[in-house]
Amino acid sequence: MNAIETRGLTKNYGSIVAVKDLSLNVRQGTVYGFLGPNGAGKSTTINVLMGFIRPTGGSASVMGFDVKTQHYEIRKLTGYLPERPAFYEDMTGKGNLAYFGRLMGIEELDAKAGELIRQVGLEGRGDDKVKAYSHGMRQRLGIAIALLGDPKLLILDEPTTGLDPQGSHDIRELIKKFKGEHVTIFLSSHILHEVQDISDVVGIIKNGELIVERPISEFLRSMEGGKSVIQVSASRFEDAHLEILRKLKGVSSVARNNGFINVAVEDPAIAEDINIALVGAGCKVRGIREIVPTLEDAFLKVTADGKVEG
Amino acid sequence: MEMQTELNNVWIVAVKEFTDNVRSKRFILIGIFYLAIALICAAITVYLYSLTKGDILPGMFTPAGVFSFMGIFNSILALLSLVIAADSISIEKKDRTIYQLLAKPVERCSVLLGKFIGCTGVVALFFSASAVLAYVLTIGLTGVLPASGEVVSVVEGIIGMVLLLAVYVAIALLVSTVTRNTLISVIGAIMAWAGLMFLNMLGNIVGMASMSGQPMGEYPLYANVLKWLDPMSHNVMDLILSGQAVDASGLPLWANVVILVAYMGILLLVSIEIFNRMDL
Numbered sequence: 001m002n003a004i005e006t007r008g009l010t011k012n013y014g015s016i017v018a019v020k021d022l023s024l025n026v027r028q029g030t031v032y033g034f035l036g037p038n039g040a041g042k043s044t045t046i047n048v049l050m051g052f053i054r055p056t057g058g059s060a061s062v063m064g065f066d067v068k069t070q071h072y073e074i075r076k077l078t079g080y081l082p083e084r085p086a087f088y089e090d091m092t093g094k095g096n097l098a099y100f101g102r103l104m105g106i107e108e109l110d111a112k113a114g115e116l117i118r119q120v121g122l123e124g125r126g127d128d129k130v131k132a133y134s135h136g137m138r139q140r141l142g143i144a145i146a147l148l149g150d151p152k153l154l155i156l157d158e159p160t161t162g163l164d165p166q167g168s169h170d171i172r173e174l175i176k177k178f179k180g181e182h183v184t185i186f187l188s189s190h191i192l193h194e195v196q197d198i199s200d201v202v203g204i205i206k207n208g209e210l211i212v213e214r215p216i217s218e219f220l221r222s223m224e225g226g227k228s229v230i231q232v233s234a235s236r237f238e239d240a241h242l243e244i245l246r247k248l249k250g251v252s253s254v255a256r257n258n259g260f261i262n263v264a265v266e267d268p269a270i271a272e273d274i275n276i277a278l279v280g281a282g283c284k285v286r287g288i289r290e291i292v293p294t295l296e297d298a299f300l301k302v303t304a305d306g307k308v309e310g
Numbered sequence: 311m312e313m314q315t316e317l318n319n320v321w322i323v324a325v326k327e328f329t330d331n332v333r334s335k336r337f338i339l340i341g342i343f344y345l346a347i348a349l350i351c352a353a354i355t356v357y358l359y360s361l362t363k364g365d366i367l368p369g370m371f372t373p374a375g376v377f378s379f380m381g382i383f384n385s386i387l388a389l390l391s392l393v394i395a396a397d398s399i400s401i402e403k404k405d406r407t408i409y410q411l412l413a414k415p416v417e418r419c420s421v422l423l424g425k426f427i428g429c430t431g432v433v434a435l436f437f438s439a440s441a442v443l444a445y446v447l448t449i450g451l452t453g454v455l456p457a458s459g460e461v462v463s464v465v466e467g468i469i470g471m472v473l474l475l476a477v478y479v480a481i482a483l484l485v486s487t488v489t490r491n492t493l494i495s496v497i498g499a500i501m502a503w504a505g506l507m508f509l510n511m512l513g514n515i516v517g518m519a520s521m522s523g524q525p526m527g528e529y530p531l532y533a534n535v536l537k538w539l540d541p542m543s544h545n546v547m548d549l550i551l552s553g554q555a556v557d558a559s560g561l562p563l564w565a566n567v568v569i570l571v572a573y574m575g576i577l578l579l580v581s582i583e584i585f586n587r588m589d590l
Contacts, residue, residue, distance in 0.1 A: 050413055053589040072415050080413040086406035090333070102322045103414045105315060145410060 001064050003028045003153050003184035004049060008058035011044050011208075018044040020208040021058065026186055026201070028152075031179050033199030033216070033295075034188040037303055041208040042188045043083060046157055049186075050080055063153055076104075079151035083158045083188075085142030089131040093122055093141050096130060097148065104149045116144040121170055136167040143174065153184045160191055172198060196295035206303050216295065223298045227252055228268040229291040232261045235284045244281050248273060262291070319416045323424025324431065327398060331432040340390050344440040347387075351379040352447035359452045373448040374460055374551050377467060380444060384474075384542060387437065389503050391475040395429035395482035396499035397492035399585070404492055408590055419582045422483065426578060429479045434472045441468050463550055470546030473570050477541040478503070480577035487581045487588070506540040513537030534559050544570050 004026035011019040019041040026032045036042045047053045049062055051071030060067040062074045087096045097113040106112055117126040120140040125133070133141065139159060146154060159175070160168040168191070175185060175198055189195050195202065195216075202219055204212040212219060221228070234241075237256070245254045245263055250273075252264040263274060268290045278285050331337055355376040363371070399422070402408040411421060445464060449455065456464075485498040513536030517529030529537070537543045537559060544566040549557055556562050561569075 047590070050409075052409065052412065054587075072417065075413060075415040078413075080409075082406065082409045082413075084406060086410060088330075088407060089405075090330075099322070099326060100410065100414055103319055103411075103416050105318070105415075142410075148414075 001028065002026055002061075003030075004032070004060075004062055004186060006045075006049075006058065006060040009045070009048065009055055009060050010057035011041075011048060011053065012056045017208050019048070019055075019205075022205070022208070022210050024203060024210065025213065026184060026203075028184050029182045030200040031175070031185040031187060031198050033195035033202045034186060034205070035190075035192070035195060035202060035299055036205035040205045042205060043157060044208075045205070046080075046155055046186075046188060049074075049155065050078070051075070076149070077151060078153045078155060079146035079149070081139075081142045081146045081154075081156045081159055083161070085138055085145070087130040087138065087141060087145075090129060092127050092129055093117065093133065093137075093144075094126040096141065097126075097144060100145050101148050106149060112148070116147055119147070120144045120174065135162050136164065139163060139167070139171065143171065151183065153186065154178060155186045155188075157188045158190065159187070160189070160194060168194065192296040192299055193294070202295070204299065204302055212302055220293050220295065220298055223293045223301060227264045227266060230263040230265055230268060230271050230274060230288060231257075231291050232263065232274060232278065232288050233259070233286045234261075234278065235286065237261055237283065241278055241281055241283045244277050245274060248277055315415075316417055316420045319420040320424045320427065323416075323421055324427035327425050327428025328431045331394060331428065332435075336394070337432070340394065340436060343386075343390065344436045345443070347380060347383050348440040348444040348447070351376050351383075352444045352451065354379050355444075355448050356451040359454075371452070371454055372460055373445055373452065373454055373456055374464055374467075376444045376448040377441065377464070377547065377551055380441065381545070381548060384471075384545065385503075385507065387471075387475060388478045388542060389500065390436075391429075391433045391478040392482040392499040392503050393496060394432055395425070395479040396486055396495040398425040398429055398483060399486040400489045400495040401492050403490045403590070412590065418585045422487070422582055422585055423578070426476075426479060426483055429483070430472070430476045433475045433479060437471055437475060438468050441471070463553075467547040467550040470550055470567070473567070473574075474541055474544065474546065477570055477574045477577070480574045480581070481506075481541075484577050484581045484584075487585050507542070509536050510540035510543055513539075513543075528560065538569065541570065541573060546570065 002025050004024055006022050006024045009019055009022040010017070022041070022045060034042055034045070044053070048055050048060060049067055051067055051074065054068065063077045065073040067074065088099070091099065094113050094117065097116060098109055101109045101112060113126070117123060120143050122137060122140050122144070125137060130138070130141065143159065146156070156175070160171050163171065172194060175187070179185060179198065185198075187195060187199060199216055202212060202214065202216050203210060214222070242254050242256070242261065245251055245261070248270070250266045250270045252266065255262050271288050271290065275285055275288055359371055402411060412418065441464075481502050482499045485502060486495045489495045489498055513529070513533045516536060517533030520530050520533060521528070543559065544561075545557070546563060546566050549563045549566065557566060
């Protein structure tokens with residue numbers, strides 16, 4: 001069973017199509033990075049999954065429950081951090097936790113609230129009113145509220161937006177901790193290195209349509225036509241050196257690139273053969289490394305093209 | 311959905327709504343107003359009693375007479391009830407706390423009913439405290455003790471008035487459900503209040519026009535219906551305390567109570583249906 005599954009999900013606002021024929025598959029226990037430019041339909045999708053808005057067409061299920069008719073069951077199993085988490089400002093952090101905890105029927109609420117406050121790094125500030133909290137503290141409290149009830153699925157909408165580097169790092173580490181505890185995490189974020197760091201699978205939405213849904217490593221490799229790229233630096237390259245590389249087994253293409261040579265290969269393990277061949281031909285090799293495309297490169301490419309190979 | 315869990319959720323939301331209202335600055339302002347009403351009505355009653363007590367036959371004056379003066383302020387009390395409840399849902403939408411709230415396993419109808427109970431609790435606290443204060447002051451300052459059974463009638467009257475004010479809370483909740491802006495909610499609730507008063511006036515005008523030349527006649531049904539649309543035309547407290555069998559429209563006490571309960575129920579059902587179908 002998938003933790004989240006949508007089939008042909010569509011949401012229109014009048015003539016505006018916010019989400020179009022969206023089919024997502026989020027496997028249980030994975031971290032799913034949900035990406036897209038502003039206005040692509042990420043928050044609309046999350047709002048449908050949480051039952052805040054009704055889909056115009058298609059179907060969606062969360063933890064096996066239908067979003068149109070079984071949102072009560074969904075919310076029992078799901079923790080949600082909104083994009084801009086809001087709280088009752090005149091209540092303390094613990095007061096907010098206690099209120100939502102009571103609504104979830106949590107027993108031994110004081111102990112649970114204290115544990116969550118400590119877990120998200122708000123020790124000593126739990127008894128302060130929320131209106132005195134910084135942005136980072138609000139994000140932490142939002143995560144603590146999402147974690148009430150030990151959810152099986154966490155839906156996090158931009159969890160680190162606006163946080164300082166330390167705050168972002170802390171939140172990322174917290175998410176990684178839950179990843180280790182087999183909680184499914186659906187992470188919507190603009191911060192691509194964060195998604196690359198945490199996620200197993202990436203889904204990219206553009207203009208309301210899903211244009212990519214693949215494991216991250218596979219997706220990044222697909223950006224190079226399914227091949228790895230070895231970059232070689234040397235004091236000087238002769239044309240003869242390029243010819244030698246072209247004749248090597250497993251090399252697909254060789255090209256000069258800003259003083260370097262980029263060698264597209266089937267298997268990055270061939271780097272050693274490249275080194276031996278070049279040195280044998282009298283080339284003074286300075287370095288060889290595999291170029292790993294970043295999620296940012298890949299994201300920019302697919303959101304510009306609107307499609308991806310492979 | 312489990313019934314017991316949802317009843318518990320209704321209670322949790324109601325307690326929070328009540329507590330938030332009691333801690334708000336608005337509570338102090340409205341509380342001062344209610345206190346002033348109690349003091350003014352008690353003062354007027356005691357003053358009139360002191361002027362006329364030689365002319366009043368023994369047993370003619372009762373301390374419950376203070377409520378006839380409080381009745382003058384009924385429309386304002388209705389308005390205050392609207393103001394108390396008008397932003398209860400819309401403020402959650404405006405502040406975006408509705409997303410946190412409805413992300414938890416709680417039904418939308420439980421949130422709405424909890425808000426209704428919480429706000430009605432505040433209105434009941436204000437009115438009953440003010441009425442009891444005015445009544446006790448009148449007893450203390452005139453030295454006239456209530457007649458047998460009067461205290462029971464006063465308690466029933468207070469409950470009847472709270473029922474009437476609860477209808478206004480339900481009107482405010484309906485307005486709050488369909489709006490996102492707290493200021494617009496309050497303006498909308500005030501407009502609803504004015505509109506209902508206008509219907510009452512219109513009913514009276516149409517009714518009187520239809521019976522020109524027959525001063526003892528009755529209003530036609532359509533004129534009465536216009537009047538009845540204004541909850542204030544079902545003042546059960548007046549009926550209970552005056553001991554009259556029927557009101558000016560010819561409706562008995564039980565019919566007025568049924569109309570108020572039905573009015574409140576319909577408003578709540580409409581609000582719940584809208585809230586359930588609404589995209590946040």
